[in-house]
Amino acid sequence: MVCHRLVLLVALAAVLSTASAAQVIDDFENGDISAWNVVAPHYTSLSIVSPGAGGSTKALAIQEVPGELGAHSSNALVHRKFETPQDWSGYVTLELDAAIDSGEWNGYSIRLYNNGQSVLLRGLHVDEPVSGFNTFRFDISSVERDQIDDLIIYVNRTSQNAGQILTVDNIRLSTTPVLTDDVRVIENYSSGSTTYWTGPIAPSYGTQITIASENSPSDSSSPAQCLNAQLAGTGASSTSALFRWRPAQTMDWYDYVTLEFDARITGDTRTDGFSLRIYNTSTTVKLKKIIPGVNDWVTCQIDISEMERDQVKELCFYMNRTDFDSSRILAIDNIRLTKAVMPALPDVVWLDDFETNGNDTLADWDHVYNVSKTLCTTDCISAPNSMDIQLTGTSTSAYIRRSWIASGGPTQDWEDYKYLVFDAKVVDPDPAKPDYPIGFSANVVSGPSSSLMFFCPAVYDTWVTVAVDLSQIECDQVSWLRIYMNRSGRNSTGEILRIDNLRLTNEPQDTFDMYSSNIDDFEDGAIPDWFYSHCVTRGIVNEPGRGNVLRIANGGMKSDNSEWSNTEPYAYTRKLLHGKWEGYKTLTFDARVANSTTDQGYYIRLRSFDSGVPYGKMHSFHPTDQWKTFRIDISNDTYLQYNSTTKLYETKPVRTEVIALLIYPNYFDAYGKSQNGNQELFIDNIRLTNDPPDNLVPVGAAIGDVKNLPDGTYVSFADKIVTQHFYQRMPDPLSSNKIRDIVFIEEPDRSSGIGVMLGLHVNGDGSYYMPGTLVTVTGYLMSGYGQRFIYAKSIEQLGAADVPKPLGMNNKAVGGRASGVIAGPSDGAGLDNTGLRVIIAGKITANGIDPMSGLNVIYVDDGSGVQAEPGKTGVKVYTSLFNQPTDIGKYVTALGLVVTEIDPATYRAYRTIWTEFDYWTYEETVWEITP
Numbered sequence: 001m002v003c004h005r006l007v008l009l010v011a012l013a014a015v016l017s018t019a020s021a022a023q024v025i026d027d028f029e030n031g032d033i034s035a036w037n038v039v040a041p042h043y044t045s046l047s048i049v050s051p052g053a054g055g056s057t058k059a060l061a062i063q064e065v066p067g068e069l070g071a072h073s074s075n076a077l078v079h080r081k082f083e084t085p086q087d088w089s090g091y092v093t094l095e096l097d098a099a100i101d102s103g104e105w106n107g108y109s110i111r112l113y114n115n116g117q118s119v120l121l122r123g124l125h126v127d128e129p130v131s132g133f134n135t136f137r138f139d140i141s142s143v144e145r146d147q148i149d150d151l152i153i154y155v156n157r158t159s160q161n162a163g164q165i166l167t168v169d170n171i172r173l174s175t176t177p178v179l180t181d182d183v184r185v186i187e188n189y190s191s192g193s194t195t196y197w198t199g200p201i202a203p204s205y206g207t208q209i210t211i212a213s214e215n216s217p218s219d220s221s222s223p224a225q226c227l228n229a230q231l232a233g234t235g236a237s238s239t240s241a242l243f244r245w246r247p248a249q250t251m252d253w254y255d256y257v258t259l260e261f262d263a264r265i266t267g268d269t270r271t272d273g274f275s276l277r278i279y280n281t282s283t284t285v286k287l288k289k290i291i292p293g294v295n296d297w298v299t300c301q302i303d304i305s306e307m308e309r310d311q312v313k314e315l316c317f318y319m320n321r322t323d324f325d326s327s328r329i330l331a332i333d334n335i336r337l338t339k340a341v342m343p344a345l346p347d348v349v350w351l352d353d354f355e356t357n358g359n360d361t362l363a364d365w366d367h368v369y370n371v372s373k374t375l376c377t378t379d380c381i382s383a384p385n386s387m388d389i390q391l392t393g394t395s396t397s398a399y400i401r402r403s404w405i406a407s408g409g410p411t412q413d414w415e416d417y418k419y420l421v422f423d424a425k426v427v428d429p430d431p432a433k434p435d436y437p438i439g440f441s442a443n444v445v446s447g448p449s450s451s452l453m454f455f456c457p458a459v460y461d462t463w464v465t466v467a468v469d470l471s472q473i474e475c476d477q478v479s480w481l482r483i484y485m486n487r488s489g490r491n492s493t494g495e496i497l498r499i500d501n502l503r504l505t506n507e508p509q510d511t512f513d514m515y516s517s518n519i520d521d522f523e524d525g526a527i528p529d530w531f532y533s534h535c536v537t538r539g540i541v542n543e544p545g546r547g548n549v550l551r552i553a554n555g556g557m558k559s560d561n562s563e564w565s566n567t568e569p570y571a572y573t574r575k576l577l578h579g580k581w582e583g584y585k586t587l588t589f590d591a592r593v594a595n596s597t598t599d600q601g602y603y604i605r606l607r608s609f610d611s612g613v614p615y616g617k618m619h620s621f622h623p624t625d626q627w628k629t630f631r632i633d634i635s636n637d638t639y640l641q642y643n644s645t646t647k648l649y650e651t652k653p654v655r656t657e658v659i660a661l662l663i664y665p666n667y668f669d670a671y672g673k674s675q676n677g678n679q680e681l682f683i684d685n686i687r688l689t690n691d692p693p694d695n696l697v698p699v700g701a702a703i704g705d706v707k708n709l710p711d712g713t714y715v716s717f718a719d720k721i722v723t724q725h726f727y728q729r730m731p732d733p734l735s736s737n738k739i740r741d742i743v744f745i746e747e748p749d750r751s752s753g754i755g756v757m758l759g760l761h762v763n764g765d766g767s768y769y770m771p772g773t774l775v776t777v778t779g780y781l782m783s784g785y786g787q788r789f790i791y792a793k794s795i796e797q798l799g800a801a802d803v804p805k806p807l808g809m810n811n812k813a814v815g816g817r818a819s820g821v822i823a824g825p826s827d828g829a830g831l832d833n834t835g836l837r838v839i840i841a842g843k844i845t846a847n848g849i850d851p852m853s854g855l856n857v858i859y860v861d862d863g864s865g866v867q868a869e870p871g872k873t874g875v876k877v878y879t880s881l882f883n884q885p886t887d888i889g890k891y892v893t894a895l896g897l898v899v900t901e902i903d904p905a906t907y908r909a910y911r912t913i914w915t916e917f918d919y920w921t922y923e924e925t926v927w928e929i930t931p
Contacts, residue, residue: 022095022172022173022174023091023172023173024170024171024172025080025151025171025172025173026060026080026170026171027052027056027058027169027170027171027172028048028052028056028058028059028060028169029052029056029057029058031048031058033046033048033060035080035081035082035083036060036078036079036080037078037079037081038077038078038079039075039077039079040067040068041067041068041069041073042065042067042068043064043065043066043067043072043073043075043076043077043156044062044063044064044065044076044077044078044155045062045063045065046060046061046062046063046078047060047061047063048060048061049061049167052097052169052170053097053099053132053133053135053169053170054097054133054169054170056169056170058169059097059167059168059169060167060168060169061165061166061167062078062153062155062165062166062167062168063155063163063164063165063166064076064155064156064160064161064162064163064164064165065163072156072159072161073156073159074107074154074156074157074158074159074281074282075154075156076154076155076156077152077153077154077155078152078153078155079150079151079152080150080151080152080153080171081149081150082148082149082150082151085115085146085147085148085149086147086148086149087145087146087147087148088140088145088146088148088173089145089146090175091140091145091173091174091175092139092140092141092174092175092176092177092178093137093138093139093140093141093173093174093175093176093177093178094110094112094120094137094138094140094171094172094173094174095135095136095137095138095170095171095172095173095174096110096135096136096168096169096170096171096172097133097134097135097136097168097169097170098124098133098134098136098166098167098168098169099132099133099134099166099167100164100165100166100167101164101165101167102164103160103162103164104248104249105124105125105126105249105250106158106160106249106250106311106313107154107155107156107157107158107159107160107164107250107281107311108123108124108125108153108154108155108157108166109121109122109123109124109153109154109157109310109311110122110124110138110151110152110153110154111151111152111154112140112143112145112148112150112151112152113148113149113150113151113152114143114144114145114146114147114148114149115144115146115147115149116149117144119143119144119145120138120140120143121254121308121310122136122138122252122254122310123157123250123251123252123254123310123311124136124166124252125249125250125251125252133167133169137174137178138178139177139178139255141177151171153166153168157281157310157311158250158281158282158311158313159281159282178255180255182338182339182340183336183337183338183339184255184256184336184337184338185334185335185336186251186335186336186337187245187334187335188215188219188221188225188333188334188335189211189221189225189226189227189333190221190222190223190225192211192223192225194209194211194227196245196246196247196248197209197227197243197244197245198243198244198246205235205240205241205242205243205244206231206232206233206234206235206236206237206238206240206241206242206319206320207229207230207231207232207233207235207236207241207242207243207319208229208230208232208233209227209228209229209230209243210227210228211225211226211227211228212225212226212227212228212331213225214226214331214333215333215334216262216264216297216331216333216334217262217297218262218299218333218334219262219333219334221334226262226331226332226333227331227332227333228329228330228331229243229317229319229329229330229331229332230327230328230329230330231319231320231327231328236320237320237323238320239318239320239321239322239323239447239448240318240448241318241319241320242316242317242318242319243316243317243319244314244315244316244317245314245315245317245335246313246314247313250281250311250312250313251311251312251313252309252310252311252312253304253309253312253337254309254310255337255339256304256337256338256339257303257304257305257338257339257340257341257342258301258302258303258304258305258337258338258339258340258341258342259278259301259302259304259335259336259337260299260300260301260302260334260335260336260337260338261299261300261332261333261334261335261336262297262298262299262300262332262333262334263290263292263293263297263298263300263330263331263332263333264292264293264294264295264296264297264298264330264331265292265293265294265295265328265329265330265331266295266328266329266331267327267328267329268294268327268328269294270324270328271291271292271294271410272322272324272405272410272411272477273318273319273320273321273322273323273324273411273447273477274289274290274291274292274317274318274319274321274330275287275288275289275290275317275318275321275447275476275477276288276290276300276302276315276316276317276318277315277316277318278302278304278307278312278314278315279312279313279314279315279316280307280308280309280310280311280312280313281308281311281313282313283308285307285308285309286302286304286307286415287415287474287476288302288413288415288476289411289413289415289476289477290302290317292330292331297331297333301342303342303416305341315335317330317332318447321447321448321476321477322405322411322447322477322479323447323448345416345417345506347505347506347507348503348504348505349417349503349504349505350501350502350503351402351502351503351504352364352402352501352502353382353385353500353501353502354375354380354385354386354387354500355382355383355384355385360375360385361375362374362375362387363406364402364403364404364406365387365400365401365402365403366401366402366403366406367400367401367403368399368400368401369395369397369398369399369400370391370392370393370394370395370397370398370399370486371389371390371391371392371393371398371399371400371485372389372390372392373387373388373389373390373400374387374388374390375387375388376388376498379425379498380500381423381463381500381501382500382501385500386423386498386499386500387498387499387500388496388497388498389483389485389496389497389498389499390494390495390496390497391485391486391492391493391494391495391496392493392494393493394486394491394493395486396439396486396487396488396489396609396659397484397487398484398485398486399443399482399483399484399485400482400483401480401481401482402480402481402482402483402502403479403480404478404479404480405479405480411446411447411477411478411479412477412478412479413475413476413477413478414444414446414470414475414476414478414504415474415475415476416506417470417504417505417506418469418470418471418505418506418509419467419468419469419470419504419505419506419507419509419511420442420444420467420468420470420481420502420503420504421465421466421467421468421501421502421503421504421505421509422465422466422499422500422501422502422503423463423464423465423466423499423500423501424455424457424463424464424465424466424497424498424499424500425457425461425462425463425464425497425498426457426460426461426495426496426497426498427460427461427495427496427498428460428461428492428495429492429493429494429495429496430492430494430495434490434528434529434531434576435460435526435528435529436456436458436459436460436529437456437457437458437459437460438456438488438490438529438576438577438578439484439485439486439487439488439489439490439578439659440454440455440456440457440483440484440485440487440497440578441453441454441455441483441484441487442455442468442481442482442483442484443480443481443482443483443484444470444473444475444478444480444481445478445479445480445481445482446473446474446475446476446477446478446479447474447476447477447479449473449474451473451474451475452484452657453468453469453473454487454512454514454578454579454580454657455467455468455511455512456512456578457497458512465509466512467509467510467511468511469509469511470504483497483499485497487578487609487657487659488576488577488578488609488659488660489576489659489660490531490576514578514579514580515579515580515581515582515583515584516579516688517584517687517688517689518687519575519577519587519661519686519687519688520550520575520686521547521548521684521685521686521687522540522547522548522549522550522684523547523548524548525540525548526540527539527540527550529575529576529577530550530573530574530575530576531574531576532559532573532574532576533556533557533559533572533573533574534556534558534559534568534570534571534572534573535554535555535556535557535558535559535565535566535568535570535571535572535666536552536553536554536555536556536571536572536573536665537552537553537555537556538550538551538552538553538573539551541682543682546627546684547684548684549682549683549684550682550683550684551680551681551682552573552663552665552680552681552682552683553665553678553679553680553681554566554571554665554666554675554677554678554679554680554681555571555678556571566666566676566677566678567666567676568666569666569667569668569907570664570667571664571665571666571667572662572663572664572665573662573663574607574660574661574662574663575660575661575662576659576660577658577659577660577661578657578658578659579657579658580655580656580657580658581606581634581655581658581688582653582655582656583688584634584655584688584689584690585633585634585635585689585690585693586631586632586633586634586635586688586689586690586691586692586693587604587606587619587631587632587634587686587688588629588630588631588632588685588686588687588688588689588691589604589629589630589632589683589684589685589686589687590627590628590629590630590683590684590685591621591623591627591628591630591681591682591683591684592623592624592625592626592627592628592681592682593623593624593625593679593680593681593682594625594679594680594682595677595678595679595680596625596675596677596679596680597675597677597679598675598818599622599623599624600620600622600675600818600821601664601665601666601667601668601675602620602621602622602623602663602664602665602667602681603618603619603620603621603663603664603667604618604619604621604632604661604662604663604664605617605618605619605637605661605662605664606634606637606654606655606658606660606661606662607654607658607659607660607661607662608639608652608653608654608655608656608657608658608659609657609658609659610639610641610652611641612641612642613639614639614641614652614654615639615654615662616634616637616638616639616654617637617638617711617712618664618667618711619632619633619634619710619711619712620667620710620711620821621710622821623681627682627684630694631689631691631692631693631694632693632694632710633693633694633695633710633712633713634654634655636712636714636780637653637654637655637712638651638652638653638654639651639652639654640652640734661686663681663683665679665680665681666679668907694709694710695709695710695712695713697709697713697714697715697716701715701717702747702751702752703717703720703745703746703747703751703752703753703754703835704747704751704752704832706781707752707754707781707788707821707822707832707834708819708821708822709781709821710781710821711780711781711782711783712780712781712782713780713781714778714779714780715777715778715779715780715781715790716776716777716778717745717776717777717778717790718776719748719774719776719798720745720746720747720748720774720775720776720777721745721746721747721748721772721773721774721775721801721802721803721804722743722744722745722769722770722771722772722773722774722775723744723745723746723753723771723803723804723837723897723916724743724744724771724837724896724897724914724916725741725742725743725744725768725769725770725771726741726742726743726744726914727741728740728741729741729742729853729914730742730755730757730784730785730789731784731785732757732759732760733782733784733791734759734760734791735759735760740757740758740759741757741758742755742756742757742758742789743755743756743758743769743775743795744756744835744837744897745775745777745835746804746835746836746837747804748801748804750804750805750807750836750837752832752833752835752836753833753834753835753836753837753897753898754788754789754790754834754835755787755788755789755790755835755897755899756777756779756789756790756792756795757782757789757790757791757792758792758795759791759792762792762793762794762795769795769797771803771916772800772801772802772803773797773798773799773800773801774797774798774799774800774801775795775796775797775798776794776795776796776798777790777792777794777795777796778792778793778794778795779791779792779793779794780793783821785901785902786899786900786901786902786909786912787834787835787899787900787901788821788822788834788835803837804837805837806837806838806839806895807833807836807837807838807839808838808839808840809833809838809839809840810840810862810864811840811842811860811861811862811863811864811866811874811875811911812827812828812829812830812864812866813828813829813830813833814833814838814840814866814875814898814911814913815828815832815833815834815898815900815909815910815911816828816829816830816831816832816833816834817829817830817831817832819831819832822834824900824909825866825867825900825909825910825911826867826908826909827866827867828911833898834898834899834900835897835898835899836897836898837895837896837897837916838895838896838897838898838913839893839894839895840860840862840875840877840893840894840913841860841862841891841892841893841894842860842861842862842863842874842875842891842892843860843861843862843889843890843891843892844858844859844860844882844887844888844889844890844891844892845859845860845861845872845873845874845888846858846859846872846873846874846888847859847882847883847884847885847887847888848883849883850878853878855878855880856878856879856880856882856883857876857877857878857879858876858877858879858882858883858887858892859872859873859874859875859876859877860874860875860877860892860894860913861873861874861875862874866910866911867910868910868911868912869903869910870903870905870906875894875911875912875913876901876910876911876912876913877894877896877912877913877915878896878912878913878914878915879894879915894913894915895915895916896913896914896915896916897913897914897916898911898912898913899912899913899914900912
């Protein structure tokens with residue numbers, strides 16, 4: 001019996017001895033690093049170096065390097081992949097030895113994945129580094145570790161971009177627990193140094209900081225000192241007034257779950273406006289309101305257990321986020337980390353149930369605009385009351401406001417909650433309009449920020465729960481909540497939004513998807529949301545094999561005077577929307593036409609929510625009688641909005657809040673080619689994608705390859721030859737009252753040419769581009785005033801080249817025939833040649849002064865009898881040599897650039913020649929031939 005016990009004890013001792021021994025993951029002694037790999041675009045390089053740690057001969061060196069794209073990255077890392085997942089359950093500590101070649105211990109971190117999920121992120125930090133290797137030990141006892149499949153080491157989490165080298169060795173597991181202090185003091189000011197604390201330096205933070213001779217009650221350090229911060233200087237009234245702590249090197253806070261410090265204010269009794277922002281790496285990971293004591297010290301606590309904290313680099317203490325300018329002094333002391341877990345938050349925080357705490361009077365809903373408020377006592381989720389918000393006007397900014405700062409109340413901190421939730425029902429007074437509620441938004445005003453979040457109750461006359469996602473907005477100092485109606489411009493006066501049980505929660509909620517990619521497939525057969533029509537009729541038709549499609553027929557009642565017309569160039573129908581489209585770059589749809597003589601005149605554009613004219617650009621598309629998919633690039637859709645404060649127009653994106661989609665079946669194009677017929681446009685499957693748009697320009701494309709692409713296409717041309725520079729010749733479509741220079745460029749082989757407007761981004765007044773200059777041009781294709789041109793973003797002079805010889809041609813060939821977007825003269829023939837340098841000859845049939853430019857013109861006819869403006873025959877030629885009555889009947893040759901122009905009365909394109917002249921002398925190359 002004793003013998004059996006002895007054997008058992010020996011066996012148990014052997015097991016315990018084996019379990020306590022460290023397990024080596026990698027010591028690199030065999031020189032094999034094939035299990036270690038970097039990820040494209042390869043921001044690190046790997047090598048074996050000597051010596052290693054603890055007397056070993058080899059270690060792994062990881063160097064941060066520029067990637068394939070030439071830049072450094074905060075994702076410079078290396079993977080240790082495990083082909084077979086590892087079970088580390090028998091160990092509680094991960095250890096490794098590491099050294100750096102220079103600098104501070106910033107940006108180095110390690111991450112573990114278990115079964116594809118990140119379970120551990122820790123920074124490699126040393127408070128007082130020793131030369132050579134340092135040993136790092138990380139507690140893994142609380143993480144899942146039965147299927148470890150990946151270990152990542154970062155070398156540049158803080159974007160140092162210094163090419164630093166991290167050397168690691170002896171990665172191992174241990175059963176020895178990691179022991180740390182229960183409290184770690186970050187700063188108690190006993191040193192009297194403010195080296196890492198910044199106040200009124202550039203840029204001005206609107207604060208002044210000093211060391212005061214006092215300790216908070218929890219600080220026993222000697223000498224007794226704290227930090228005092230006061231609003232002062234240029235930015236004292238700013239909502240961004242702050243002071244900050246930025247240590248020499250980042251810190252790992254993962255051993256602790258709570259940040260604590262003591263705070264008080266003097267000279268003021270208002271505790272709103274104070275907040276703390278924590279940065280990890282270069283990212284904000286925590287923002288919280290802090291409430292200091294009034295004259296007496298209080299302890300402020302912030303839960304950091306859910307934030308990334310491997311590379312904590314900055315604390316920002318805000319003094320005035322609620323825009324309250326005073327002489328307040330904030331004292332801070334004894335900043336520390338603790339393992340003490342903060343009390344659990346309530347699952348739900350009730351903000352308003354319209355029943356308790358006097359809220360049944362709606363007094364806190366203290367402002368209305370184009371809406372009315374009433375207490376509803378007949379319909380609610382929780383008895384006895386709810387609130388009715390009724391639309392009383394047509395403003396798209398109609399709203400009601402709930403105020404938490406009325407009568408001196410405090411702001412609210414919602415940062416610990418993910419959702420603002422309430423119950424809602426919409427009562428519809430106008431069933432003739434879209435059959436679903438639309439155009440509602442919640443606007444949370446927190447400190448200096450205002451965040452707008454859309455919601456949609458989904459159906460009428462039914463209670464639904466609405467959840468507004470707060471996770472991506474700042475809500476540390478909430479003062480107001482606005483609820484908007486009619487943001488989409490539906491204008492359903494009398495519509496009621498009934499709400500109940502306004503609350504905060506962290507429970508998972510279904511939120512309205514304002515990023516939905518499906519705009520309309522028409523399969524429901526209902527189109528009340530295409531509720532606005534101008535000179536068109538619309539309806540649903542069913543096509544075999546395709547299903548329901550939208551039919552838009554040119555011709556219908558004018559919306560302004562109820563007259564019927566099928567010649568209106570602004571004929572359109574509009575879909576009612578309310579969506580955020582920022583996540584998508586391409587508007588995609590299927591289209592075909594019937595009873596149409598051309599594929600031109602079809603356009604589509606977006607409208608954003610805003611005052612004025614918040615329309616995006618007109619996008620042309622060219623359908624035929626066969627179904628075709630069109631992909632429109634909407635990524636650069638913007639509009640100009642006037643800022644009454646700066647007195648300037650600002651460029652704003654359309655996709656932020658789209659409220660309408662407009663389709664035009666008879667637009668007159670930039671060339672004035674209105675169809676004026678009974679054409680029918682069929683549309684199906686309107687959706688948002690990130691597919692490549694139709695207007696992508698091939699690399700190395702020639703001018704002729706892209707002239708037919710839609711407006712807004714970004715183009716880049718290299719090694720094109722300047723043929724002429726015209727000074728202040730054409731109005732700028734993007735800048736009112738500006739007349740811009742036009743430079744014409746041409747392919748060396750004379751195959752195509754185009755004008756380049758020297759607009760907002762290019763100095764068109766001080767730089768002259770001589771004919772024969774070789775240039776590179778980037779910019780956007782545009783149409784206007786009868787021609788296609790590039791609105792230049794940049795134009796670079798590369799050198800000199802021979803000016804291409806002019807092409808001789810007859811009048812009928814000037815301009816060419818219609819081709820896609822390029823309308824061309826109605827009686828045109830041959831290929832498009834707009835923008836090319838040409839020479840023509842003929843007899844002067846008329847002369848005069850062009851009313852738009854004020855320049856002299858003649859009309860040259862070679863016998864072709866081509867038409868210019870009404871009553872004029874021949875090619876219109878701009879000149880200063882010929883403008884006398886005696887000039888009529890003379891024979892001339894004219895050398896210049898082909899441009900088509902528009903007759904404003906008929907919208908018809910006709911031919912012109914802009915004759916060449918020397919920029920400085922204005923001597924034109926127009927020669928007279930003896931009659």
